[in-house]
Amino acid sequence: EPEVTQTPSHQVTQMGQEVILRCVPISNHLYFYWYRQILGQKVEFLVSFYNNEISEKSEIFDDQFSVERPDGSNFTLKIRSTKLEDSAMYFCASSDILTGVDQPQHFGDGTRLSIL
Amino acid sequence: SQQGEEDPQALSIQEGENATMNCSYKTSINNLQWYRQNSGRGLVHLILIRSNEREKHSGRLRVTLDTSKKSSSLLITASRAADTASYFCVLIIQGAQKLVFGQGTRLTINP
Numbered sequence: 001e002p003e004v005t006q007t008p009s010h011q012v013t014q015m016g017q018e019v020i021l022r023c024v025p026i027s028n029h030l031y032f033y034w035y036r037q038i039l040g041q042k043v044e045f046l047v048s049f050y051n052n053e054i055s056e057k058s059e060i061f062d063d064q065f066s067v068e069r070p071d072g073s074n075f076t077l078k079i080r081s082t083k084l085e086d087s088a089m090y091f092c093a094s095s096d097i098l099t100g101v102d103q104p105q106h107f108g109d110g111t112r113l114s115i116l
Numbered sequence: 117s118q119q120g121e122e123d124p125q126a127l128s129i130q131e132g133e134n135a136t137m138n139c140s141y142k143t144s145i146n147n148l149q150w151y152r153q154n155s156g157r158g159l160v161h162l163i164l165i166r167s168n169e170r171e172k173h174s175g176r177l178r179v180t181l182d183t184s185k186k187s188s189s190l191l192i193t194a195s196r197a198a199d200t201a202s203y204f205c206v207l208i209i210q211g212a213q214k215l216v217f218g219q220g221t222r223l224t225i226n227p
Contacts, residue, residue: 004158033214043159043204045214056213091158104149104161105215
């Protein structure tokens with residue numbers, strides 16, 4: 001069964017550094033998402049992406065965050081200047097039709113981001 | 117609020133028993149989905165039930181939906197140790213793209 005893959009599984013970065021988290025969504029999917037989960041807390045929506053542009057974003061997704069689909073297969077989340085509070089699990093998800101119409105979102109196993 | 121509230125927060129049962137988790141919500145929905153998260157892992161979609169459906173089955177899973185009471189339940193029959201995970205109900209509201217997760221129910225299956 002096709003799956004969403006995320007790399008790396010664990011990223012350790014110094015505060016203030018830029019970090020790029022990578023995701024390969026399921027190949028025929030058109031909608032892409034990033035979520036994060038701070039240790040012990042709820043999974044939180046960050047951003048959704050369709051047709052090469054952001055379609056919705058949360059308050060968490062401020063100017064320090066950006067997303068890109070640089071080619072036909074990858075979907076990336078960039079944090080420009082990391083803060084300690086960015087430490088979390090970051091999950092990528094994809095779906096083949098707009099959520100709300102019938103299809104689930106398929107999640108990767110996440111990237112654990114640790115900011116030192 | 118666009119999130120479901122799962123109840124109980126934690127549930128511990130013996131292997132082979134049935135596990136029932138409940139979800140209450142306050143808004144109108146298009147459909148409701150249940151997801152599972154194993155510790156430290158990604159989320160796995162389990163089942164989707166539309167607002168015009170009352171019950172749905174998938175293997176050992178049974179989901180009910182009562183839109184008049186704004187509640188749903190997830191029943192796992194003949195539980196196994198591998199069912200140990202957190203379970204989340206996610207509301208799908210018309211026009212919304214994001215999934216909104218609550219705290220979930222932490223299910224522990226004891227061998």
